[in-house]
Every structure is written in C-alpha cells, then in structure tokens.
Amino acid sequence: MRPRIGVYICHCGLNIANTVDVDAVGEFARALPNVIVARHYTYMCSDPGQGLITKDIGDLGLTHVVVASCSPRMHEPTFRGAIQKAGLNPYCLEMANIREQCSWIHADRALATAKAMDLVASAVAKAGWLVPLQERQVGVTQAALIIGGGLAGLQAALDIANAGFQAFLVEKGAYLGGRAAQLNTTFPTLERVSDLLTCLIQSINDHPNIRVLTNAQVEKVDGFVGNFRVSVLERPPRVDAGKCTACGKCADACPVSLPDEFNAGLSSRHAIYPLPPSSETRTFAIDDQACTFVQDRICQPEPRCVAVCPENAIDLSLEERTRELAVGAIIVATGAATFDPRGKPELGWGVYPNVITSLQFERLADVNGPTGGRIEIDGKEPKEVVFIQCVGSRDQTTGNLYCSRICCMVSAKQAHLIKEKYPDARVTAFYADVRTFGKGHEEFYDRVRKEGIRYRRGYVSEVYRRGDKIVVRAEDTLMQKPVEVTADLVVLGIGQSPRPETNEVASLLGLTRSGDGFLAESHPKLRPVDTMVDGVFLAGTCQGPKDIVDTLAQARAAASSALAPLCRGQVKVESATSYVNEELCAGCGLCAATCAYGALTLSERTRRIKVNPVLCKGCGACEAACPSKAIQVMQSTPKQILSQIAALS
C-alpha cells in the first residue's frame, strides 16, 4: 500500500509566517508524491491545530504525518501524542524544522520559502518509509554500587541509602575515608577533618541499607542501566576485627617494613598495621601486597604475627573470593592521585628532607600523625617557611595543563597553621595567581595576609642548599628582580592528578577520559555528573580536582541522578534502535568494534551480530561501519536517508 501522507505547516504566530510564505509551501507540499493533504495554521501545537491533524487521519486515512514547524525537541512529543490519539503509531511522524533551521536564521523571504519547501520535500520523502515502533521500558534493580570509599563515595552511598535503597560501597583499601582521612583541617573553617569524617563513617557503618566492602575491587561489570551485574573481588579480612585489641604485638613481630603511604611516606609501617583513627574500629589490617606470606607463602620461620597475637585474631590462610552484585545504578567515586613532585626535580623534593609536599604537611600537622602534630623536621622548629604554589598544575612540563583548584587554599591554610604555632616564623608564599574563589576563601586569604604571610608573585625556579639552609630562588615579578629566600621548611603545593588506574576504571565501565586525563562527564556544563553510559555517574575528584565542599555537592548530585531510575523502578529505553538484517550480515564484527555502548555482540551460534536494544542509543555508528548495510538504525535507514537526499537533489 502506498503511504498516505498529511503535511501540516505551522505559522508559529509570526515566527515562521513572517519569513516563510506558508501558503506557497502548502501549495508545493500538496504536489509532492504520496501527499494526500497539506494545510497550514497559526499554531499547529495548539488544540485546534492538533485537531486538524487528528481529524484528517480519521477522515482521509493518513498513514504518515509531516509537521513543518519548530525543532522536534520542542514539539515532537506533542505531535506524536496527537497522532497516537488518532490511532497512528507515534513514530509515523516526521518533523521539518522550518523555524530554527529556516525562518529564524534567514531574512530573505523568497530564499527562506524555497528552503522551507526543500525541508518539507525532504521530510515527506522520508516520512513514507517510516515504520511503527514500540516504546519500551525495563525494570530496575533497586540498589546502587558506589566505587570508592572516599568522601564522595561515602556521601553518595548515604544519600542512596537514606532514600531507602541498598547501597554497596566498594573500597579498594582497608579503610573508609580516602584522601580526606589523611587531611588535618579544613579550609577556610579550620575544623578537624577527622571529626567530620568519623561522623560520616559512623552513619555509613550504622546504616542498615549500606553494605561496605573494604579490600574489594570491582572486576567486571555487565548489563545496562537498571540491570547491572557486577563481580567484586574481595580480599579476606585476615585480622578478625572482633578479636583484635589493637595491641600492636603483631606489627612489632612483622619483619616487613615499608614507607607508610598514609603518612605520605613520612614514617614507615609493617605489612600488618593499624587502621587510621578515623575508621570506626580500632583494628589492624594486613597489606596483602606487602605481606610476604600472603604473596609467596614465605615468612621465616613462620608467620610471626599469627604466632604472637594473643587473641588468635589473625588468619593468613583465607582466600580471596568473588561476589556478584546486582545493581541498578553505579556511582564512580574513585578519587584522584596527588601529583608526584619528582616530576619537578628542580624543586628538590626527595633530595632535601625539609622540602615536603602539602600532603606531608597535613600529616605533620595532624596530632595523630608521625610527629604528633608538631610541624618539625628532624626535631627542629621551622623559622623560615616557604610555600610553593602550582607544583604540577598549570604546567606543560608535567603535562598537567589544568589548575588543581585547591592548592591555593591548602597553602593559605597551612601557612596560617605555621603562624599559629610559630608566630615568629617568617612565612612566604610564591604564587602566580591566587585562586581563592570559594565561599569564604577570599576572606581567608585576606586573613592570612594580615597574619603576616608574605605573598610574592613569581613561580619558584629552583630550590637548592647553601650551608645548612635551603635557598628558594624565583623572580619577584612585581619587582622584576630575581630573589633568593632562605628556608628551613619548603612546602610544595602539589596538585591533583588522575589516578594511574583511571584507564582500567574507564574500560571497566565503558567511560571516556577528558583531555586532562580525569573521567569525562557527558556534558561539561549541564551534565557534570552523568556519563556516556546510562546508569553510571561520577562523583568527586575522579572527574577533576575539587575541594571537600565541591566534592560533596557533586557526590550528592551523582546520587540525585542515580536516584531517578531507582525511585521510578523502570527506565525507558530507546525505541529507534539498530537492527540486523540477518540475511545480509556477514558477521564480520566491524559494527561491534565501533559501538560505544557495547550493544552489539557476535553470536557464536548464528555467526550474526545481535543487538541488545536496551543498550543501543540509536547513534548509527554501526550503520556507518557496516559495509553491506546489514545493520541499520530504525528511522534512519539508508532508504529513508537516501530518499531525503534525493528529494533535495
């Protein structure tokens, strides 16, 4: 049966009619093949306008409808609804955008009218080939997986759980809290981070809806929005937290010693070590990577920790196991790494013990840190302290072109702490731009300057030793003079970098990375926590550098995005998906290699490509890749597109 097409041209008040001769377009449309009727009206989207269409469908037996009006984004759902009411499949509608693509951007009436005719002709040519489609929904597993037990992960998990859904919080390490656990005080409010963090961790641990999996790693993710299947590899808790009294005998007995990364390398620890105080339970944990017994079954003459433990709390024989989780949404909160200052050798980190990073400073300043909160190097109080900004940020030589967003305030806070503890200390900060942009930040910057912190504009070029002093050399760009400032403590304001394992996380979940190497959000302005993968969201510094407050806001934002499918219990899936003509499919797999959403697989049995319509976004990349056009996207088939082109030529 030949299609019977109705064409409806909208004036959009004067928006279209002022520039396009709608009468002429109607006249033209009537003469196009398969067009049964063509009408124009002031407002097609209005009730009477829609009435014209529904009446014609009934009276004239239209099979397809073309509406020439605004962008389909605006009113496609309106008109789909209208024709559905009249008994047509809603997908038998084609829109010609003669407003945004024509009347709004052209001035010449004759040319605009000609273009409107072309657009209508093209839409009519396509319309005849449109096929009915069905809208589909799939159910949602009402649970979420949060990857990463740092601040972002904790907050996101809490929101999900508080909304009444199961949250699985998977943390790679032995304790919760992430980077925040290492920090001393907040800026600009100068509160103890551990107080804030302990509170949060406690509510996580107490929450009936949250399942915390520490020492665990996501191994594999299958499925799609609403229906993910996740394999998590769990390392066993080799120390029984119920028995461990944190007496420390085990650590004393352990022959392995390594730098303590929690203290940013300022101290060393053993393969069995106490968890940081912010984690709720005072207990010891075993570092599987470091423990020679776990790794290679070697510990002479036998695992001593096991032997010395008075409570028999240690069991090194436990095996790793894999757990399968079913979740509806995934929040990635894997955090960021700190910049390795060895990338800036001229600053002398690793050469001079009194050149430390801002993270090391945090540990020094922490009462639970290696010095019990005394900011001292080799037991000596610093009298001259220099802070160096932008170490590993805004720097082509390190490859990190971006600003790390927090270092200016971290340095300001640390400078304040120095002044607080040692009012006589001479504190200088070298900077190029002071970026104190957050709420209360500029005010804090004002405050520390008034406390006597001297800001000197100029990046530091070199740090070297002269006698028993460290010399910091820079140009004072406000005086245009090179300067040398002596110091007995130099603090490098190190930036945030993407974690080295970002690629693995990305490929695990099918995410992409942005130019700076962090995980990419789906739109930098309006979709800052969504990703290209439906049902997977980003929280915190895995997406880019952030301070605590921005991290928390973003974590809650990610929770908000994840809550939509969980609350609804159903997700709508794309109707116009791709489909395979099995007669033509040679099973070469070019399309599957191109598909960004993992929607295509090669069936071993039939040796043809199979489409998973839930994953398919209808983007058409497969169609472009297939040499024989055996895979096509509904509503964008070659027939439809070629017809459109032919109508224009």
Next chain:
Amino acid sequence: MIDTEALVEQFGLTACIQCGKCTGGCPVSPKSALNPRALVYQMLRGEGFELVSREELWDCTTCSTCGLRCPKGVKAVDLIIGLRGQWIESGKIPTTLRAPLTATLNQGNPLVLPREDRSLWADGLNVKNVAEGADVAMFVCCENAYDPRVQPMPRALVNLLRAAQVDFGTLGLEEQCCGSEIRRLGESGLYEYLRDDNLDKFRQAGIQKMVTTSPHCMNVFKNEYAGAGFTVEHYTQMLARLIAEGKIKFSKRMETVVTYQDPCFLGKQNGIYDEPRAVLKSIPGVKFVDMDRSRERSVCCEGGGGRMWLEGTNNKVRLANDRVAQALETGAKVLATACPFCFLTLSDAVIATGHENDLRVMDILQIANEAL
C-alpha cells in the same frame, strides 16, 4: 635604613594584594617616580628600605585616591605620610620645607608671616570674636588669612553669613594653622602640638559649631582631631542649607557657564559633591556644566600634601594645567572651586597656559557673594 616591618604593621599593609589600583589611580604617578603599590611591596618584602634618593615621596599630593580606590582597604597615602615622618625625624628636612615648618611653630602659619597679621583680611569688617559668644565659629585658614589672592574668600563668607543673619565669630588672632598639611608633610610632632593647642583654644572659646573656608581644615577637624567635641562643616554645606532654607537669596544674575573642580578633601575624601553644585546652580543665570572627570572621578589640582610649598621631583606640567584644559573643553567661562589651594593652583595654571581671557577661576564664595 627603615624598619619596614613596623610600617607594615602600623599601616596594615599585609592586606595588599598588589593589584596596582593605587598607582593606577595616583594623579602624579605618570609623571613622577612615585609608585604607591611598589612602596607597599617594598615594605612587605621586608628587606629594608632607604629613604635617601626617594625624593618622589614628596610628590604625593595626599589626595587619597590610592586609599579610596583600594579594594582591600590599604591606605597607601598613610604609608607615604609615615615615610615622610621618618624622613623628617631623621632631621634631613628638605630646605624648602624648613621655613614653613618653623613658621608654623613660631607664627602659627606656614606662610612665614607674623601671627599678629592674621586678621588683616578682615580689615573693616568688624567680625566679632567667637569668644564673645556666637552660634558658629568661622575658621579662616592660613592661606585665606594671609594670601591676598584668596583673602576675598573669607570676606565674601562674612558677607554671606551676615546676609543670612547667621550669628558667627572668628578666633581672631587666636586662630592658627589647623595642622592638616603639617601632618601630611610628616611632621607629626608639630601637628600634634597644633591639634592639642587648637582643641584647647576651641574649648575655651566654647565652640559648638564651626564652618571652614578650606576643605583641608574641615577634613582635619572632622576626621583627625579625635574628640573635638564640636561639629564642623565646610562653607558649601552651610551655604547650600541657607539657600535651601531661603535665608540667602540672590538678586543678581550671572549669565555665564560655570564648571567646578571638586577639591579632593571635600569631594573624594568627604563625599561632599552635591552641595557645592547646589550653590552654583541656585545662582540665577548660571549655566552649570560638569567636566568629564568630576565628582568621584575628579582629578587633584596638586595643591595638597604640602605641595603648595614643595617642588619635589616632578617639575613637569602641573596637574592643574590639565584641569584648566578640561574645564575649557566644557565651554565654561568660570572654573569654580571651593578650596584656597585649588584656587591658587588653578589660577596659576590659567596664567601659565595663557587662558586669562578665556577662563576665570573663582571660589564659590566669590560667585555667591557677587550674586547677592
């Protein structure tokens, strides 16, 4: 060598973010080595500072634009005054300054004229002494009292106040320098002496309300004499009020175009912009036009901060010359002002630029008096 740390603390220089808004706004910085921002920075660097060869410190007109524009509340002008103070303390007082300072101590005025000549300006006017009892004390200012070019101003004020039937008197021979410029020259010891002495005299005379002819005097009384115990106004404020109340009525017309130079001590530093303009606009026939750079955006005439007596390092064209040119651009025939320093610098500039026939510099007092 100067103790920069002390200065940093004294003047709160740590608030500075080195944005340069002070130097950019400084009216003399383009022609002088004076750079308030760099001065502050040298203090902050704390590597010591030598006053020797820092002649440009004397270029500051203390117009205070630097401090008023500062987004962080730093008053660079106060630092400059402080540095001048250290300079003076070191005893190396610039020669041109010695005479005015000594005269102020001895004769109560920096013009090196006898104390007993202070009332010559009021010859024949029969102005009573405020000690005899008066509602308002009129403070004349050394410049107005001694300099014949500006002596007509206080006379005009006397006339106007009488027309408005205001009960007023002066301190007569008891009046001496207010100390405003002395303070700004850095001679804080002399300033403090003058302040205390004046306050004693004011108390003895029982002064409750004061009107000044110079904005500089008004500013120092209002903002720097701690615990003065009397209210002070500039004459433009008083006149504007008297006119508004109908107590002063003008009978003559002045068919001319008038523009107005905002004195820094009246405008920028004390926010008095509208009253002088109100006075001028109330005079029949006057067509008032503002210069492009007026009110908050006005430019210093370069008369303040002791610049009346000093040459400093910049002998280039005075700022007043620019102001005269800008006044001419407006088509004005009269360049009004309300400050003796402005009057003098602008008058000199009119002569120096050869515009005696095109533009007349007048104090608002003169204009108002002529229109009575």
Next chain:
Amino acid sequence: MTLRGLWQVQGGDTLGAVRDLLQVLLEDKVVDAVLVPVKGSNHSVMPALVKNPTRLTLADPFAPVMAFNSARLLSMVTRGGAGAKIGAVLRSCEIRALVELSKFNQVDLDDVVIIGMDCLGTLRVPDYLRTAEERLDLTADLLAGAKEGNTDGLDLRTACRMCEVSTPPRADVSIGFIGIDNAQSLLVEMREDIAQELQFAPEQSPSERRAAVLARLRATRAAARDAEIDQFRTCTRGQGGLARYFAECLECTNCMNACPICYCKECFFRTANAERTPRDLLRLANRQGALPMPVDALLFQMTRLNHMATSCVGCGMCEAACPHDIPLTAMFRAVGARVQKIFDYEPGRALEERPPFMEFKREELLEIGEPQH
C-alpha cells in the same frame, strides 16, 4: 615450534615430490581434504578440493597462474565450521588474504592447515593458456628459473611484478623452491606436531644462496611497485583524474566478485536501496546537462576502495577480472600504502593486529586535538 629441512626430490621430479607430500598429509590424516590447484582440460589450472589421495596426480601448485584467490574459497569451505581439517595450498597473497578474512570472522582458521608455497608470480589466465599451449611445460621452466629467482620469459601480471612477498608469511607447512636446487630437494618447514605425524626428520639447513636470491627479488619488485604507484599518482592527478581513470568502468562488479576480501553477502550497491529511480536520473541529467552513465561507477569504486584499502593484499584479482583492464592493482596498492602507513597496519602481517576500523588508538586522536594522556 617448527621444524625446517630438506624434502628430497626423487629423479628431478619436483612436482612429484610436492604431490607426495600432499599425499602423505592426506594419508596420515593430518588433513581431511586438500585445496590445491589442479590441471584440467585445455591446460587450465584451477583449485580443487581433493579428498581422495589418488586424485592428486594432476595437482600442480607450481603452475604460474592464479585464476582465483583461494582465500575466498576457504571462506566458503570453512565459515561457520567445516568440521574437518582442510589443507590449503596457498601462495603468499592468498595467505595474507586469509589472515585478513579471519579478522573479519569470514574464515575459521582452526579448520585450516595452511600449506604455503613460494611464489615467483603468475601470468594472466589467457596469457598462461596461450603460453602453455606453445611451450607445454611452464612449471618446469618456472622451477628452473626459480633457482636464481629468474622469471625471464614469463609475462607476469602487474600485481605479481609489484609483489615483494615471495615466501609464505605464515603456514603450517611451507614449501620453498626459490634460490635452491629444487631438482634435488625442496625446502620444507612444518609445525612440530605435523612433522612428528609425518615422521619428517630435518636434515640440512638451507643454503645462503636462497637468502640472497630472495633479497634481490624483493628489491626488484619493490622498485617495480614504486614505479607503478608513481604512475598511478601521475595519471590521477588533478581535477577529474580519478574520473578519467575509471572512465571505462561498467560497474559490472567483476572486481568485487574476484576480490578475496570483499566479503559482504550482498553489496549495498546491488540492493534496491541504492537504486536510482528514473525520476532521480532525469533530475540529475537536468541539473548537469549530461549525466555520465553508469551514474555511480566512481562512487562504487571509491566505496570499494574505502572498504578495502586497509586490508588489500595486492593479489590483483580485481584487475584480472576487469573486462576493460582498468589498472586497479596500482590504485589499491597506492592508496592502501598510504592508509596502511597512517595506522601502522600491514594486511596479512599478523592475526593479532586488528584492522584500523576495528580499533581506536589514542595516538590516532591526537591529530583531532585530544591532548596526550
């Protein structure tokens, strides 16, 4: 592990030795059938799938003619699982095509035992038939010349003259005859397990002469290749260059049918989707004044080029099939060389290498502005 040694030729019958080898493979059940060129009537030599060892008497894998790229046939025989081991006697270009097809899931290599042969080149089928008629035994001539890598007197196809790969790039069993005294013995290399099955005990390592001959051959061929590519580029330079090149194209699709890589079950150009309606044609004619026909010849060729350029192994079957002798080999090799260089991809080099279209490497994105990470 492979074993390498000499396979003795009895009484100078080199061809017989190869037949023996194939027969042993069949009899020892190393393979269930052999795909091998077999002499037919009229001197023609065409591939045949031989199951019965006695039918190997007419097999002639040395005959310098290739009517068909057998990779395509193997796809037909094995795709989706043959359930039997097929021994395939193949030249270099056939093996490379086979590797490419395997990447596109068009052949199941698990079922194939590749018996690779040295190749000095082949003649166009009509040339071969004519020459064979005149000179009777081209195989003997070829073998004689092969000792020094000499092909004088053989009018090789352009593709072969441009071919730098004279030895099988990968094979389970490979048979070498170039640069050695092939009347005495053949150079055989085979997978260890096959060798054991055959009780093939390697005796002697090959002579250095073979290496020198092969190197010389490679150099000559590369020079010829570059000359052909240059000529193609000169011919097609400027506006309308390609249109001139394809002026005689009938869009008969013979090239496509002969191509070992072109694997689509149905070419898009042969579907209704791509059909031009009379209305379309007349409108185009109206717009252009005169519409060169067939309309889409150039589009057809360009599409094929687009689809095949990365995987083209240069066997030249397309050109051989062209009724109008359009020099297609030079085009494919010229364009292929460029594209393959961009992606550092060589078709047929290794099974593990994924065709460029199937893989995104970050470095490739640098050009479009993604910073390095």
Next chain:
Amino acid sequence: MPSSALVIGGGIAGIQAALDIADAGFHVFLVEKEPSIGGRMSQLDKTFPTLDCSACILTPKMVDVSRHPDIELLTYSEVIDVKRNGSSFRAIVRKKPRYVDITKCTGCGSCAEACRLRGRIADTFNAGMGKRAAIYVPFPQAVPLKYTVDPTKCVFVTRGVCGKTQVCKEACKAEAIDFSQKEELVEVEAAAIVAATGFDPFNAALKPELGYGVYPNVITSLQFERLSSASGPTAGKILLNGKEPEEIAFVQCVGSRDETTGNLYCSRVCCMVTAKHAHLAKEKIHHAKVTVFYADVRAFGKGFEEFYDRVRAEGVRYQRGYVSEIYQRGDKLVVRAEDTLIGKPTETSADMVVLGIGLVPRPETNQVAGLLGLENSSDGFLAEAHPKMRPVDTAVDGVYLAGCVQGPKDIPDTVAHAKAAAAATIVRLRQQTTDHRLQRTDVRVLTT
C-alpha cells in the same frame, strides 16, 4: 504527607532541581517570578570553556520542564508566605496578573506588534540594550511562550486609558488579553522546599571611577553577552552606536574582592566570563586589540586553564593591575592602570570597555530568608548548614539551597549544587512518604 516539593526560582538551578526531583517520581511546584523560566543563563550567549551556545543547551531543559508530567510551573508568581505544617510546608503563592489568559495565548506576538509602546521600552532581558513593547515575552524561547503585560509600563494599566481602543486587545485573535485579571493567591503544600533564587549582577555604577553610566561605551559583561548573542540587539555583532570597536579593554573584579563595595568575596565566574568574551571579541573582530586587566586570573575549573592558555595564544593581552580610572580623551576612552609587572602606570586607549561585574545577592534573598527562616552568611548570600560538609542543607529541616543563592557559582557548579539539593529533597520525600506512590497535591486557589 504530600510527596511534593516546592522549588523557588526557575533559573538553571531551579530547573535542574525540579527535573531531578520530578524524574525521581515526585511532584514539583516550580515558582518563578519572571514571566518565563530560564533565569540568568538564558541571557548568556556562549558558555565557557566549551563555547556551547547557552540557549541551545538550556532551552531543551526548559522544554523538559514544561513537558514534565510531574512539574507544575507557576511563572510570574511569587511565594509570599510559608508556614510549617507538621513536617511539611504550606506556601502561599501570589500569581501576578499577566493581563493575558495563558490558556488562550498562542504566543503569536500580534499584540506586541500592535502595542503603542512597541520598540520604546528598555528591554531588561537585553540588559537595557534593546527595546520592546509593553506586552512582551522576555525572549523567543520563553517557557511558557505566553505574553505578559508589563504593569509598570502599559499605559492602560498605569493610566486606565490607552488611546481610543486597546490595540493589543484588538490584535489578539485568540482573545487572550484580559485587563480585568486580578492577582491570585494560591496555596501549595510541599514536604520540602528548594530555594534557588539566584543572584543579581553587580551594579557597576557603584564603582564611579570606571565611568559606567557616564560613557556609553563602558558596558558590563552581561551587556556584552547580549551584544555577542545572535538573538541580541545587534544580532551578534559587537557594535556600539553602529561601530565596531578596534580596541577593547576588559576590567576584572568589578564589585568583587573589594572592600569599597562591601563585597569581599571572589565572584568565581568573572575571570572565565572575561576570557570567553575576549575570545569572542577576537573571533568576531580579528584585528581588535584586546587587553584584560586583572590581579589574579582564576581559571580553576575543568578545562578553564586550558581555555585561558588558548585566549592568550589568540593574542589577547593580559595586563596585571586593576583598573584605577576610565576617562575620555578625544573620541577614545582611556583606561588607566598600573602595569604591576613592570611597575609603571599605563594609559590604554579603548573604544569599548567591558566591566567584569561580579555576582551579588538579590535584594529578594533576604525576603526569602525571612519567609523560610534562613540565615545569611557574612557575604549576604544564604547560609548553608555547614560550609564544608552540608553545602545544600540549611538550618531549617526540609529547606535546601540550590545554586547562586548560596554563593557565586558557574553553570556546572550550579547544576551540581542543584542536583545535590534535589538529592536531599528526594531523600526527605522518600523518608517521609511511607507509601512511595505519588501522592501529588494540587494548587488550592485562595483568592481570585
């Protein structure tokens, strides 16, 4: 217990919060005091650093709001009273009279064409640089696309007569214009409230030395947005009085980080706004000499520093030093500043000066705070419950902050903040609603 939320403010923060809450299946009342939602973002031309067209990315969201079955849009309305009712709220919303029946108005624009004041009223949407009629839509993509009579300008409203006949009424074929409309009070019940009332641009006239309001070629960054916008008064051409500027100066920190204005804080967006404008200026006028005066360039967000690198590479000159004064010399403006890096005062001539104005609390912020029982932080924006840990919660249970009402933010930070507020709201609604099925409340009309 109603499973509804009230969102006050229909800018991008309010839009995003409303969408997220509604997407989770709850009912949302979105109250906007202007005739259309869209807020400040709708006035922007491009967004940094991606240079996406602002309208192109915002309009779809606005349309989503209008089409969302769970969002009830109350435009041209203000919340005037909020009372706590157990753990939920009863809010009274004043629907201001549009003098247009929005159920009838087709948005055709015939009324505005007919209006006697057509082309005579300064257009606030175009930051005063264009002219409109007394009956208007703020911008063509307005949602809802319904006309509104400006009651402060319409002659009929202000004086009771408009010529012999009301021309707009005659022109309206839909018979939508109704001058008898009165304000209407309605009551809505909600279990949570999201305050998203946004910010105001700093009034540049408060920095008199910069000559805004004195020189017509000193404009604000918001005005530059409109000039640069293809739908703006100059159709996207950078023109002042019909002339293309050859020398353009950008002034940073106007009304931010400045004691003299009382705004001590950094406004967070101006550096990038200016970088974007400098780029657009260079793009549209290749030969233009573009100078940016700054003290610290705060290009801190994702891709920002890279963008700052890019505009410098495009030839935009950054001069360190705040601008001290702007005055005229001949037909050029002179921008005076110290170049603090060479330690010399400079005069830079310019045909156009663009002031990078900061973000300040709206005057209504305090009103909203009063209604909801919220507190201001020292900068005048609304205070969150904890500056680090609880950025969207407030001291009042069930009331959340979204976007710039809490402090200056750029678009992504605003969106993240709004989504965070939505998360808090959803959690509350889920916890309070024993039965998670939608129990929507309806608007209850109090007066007509």
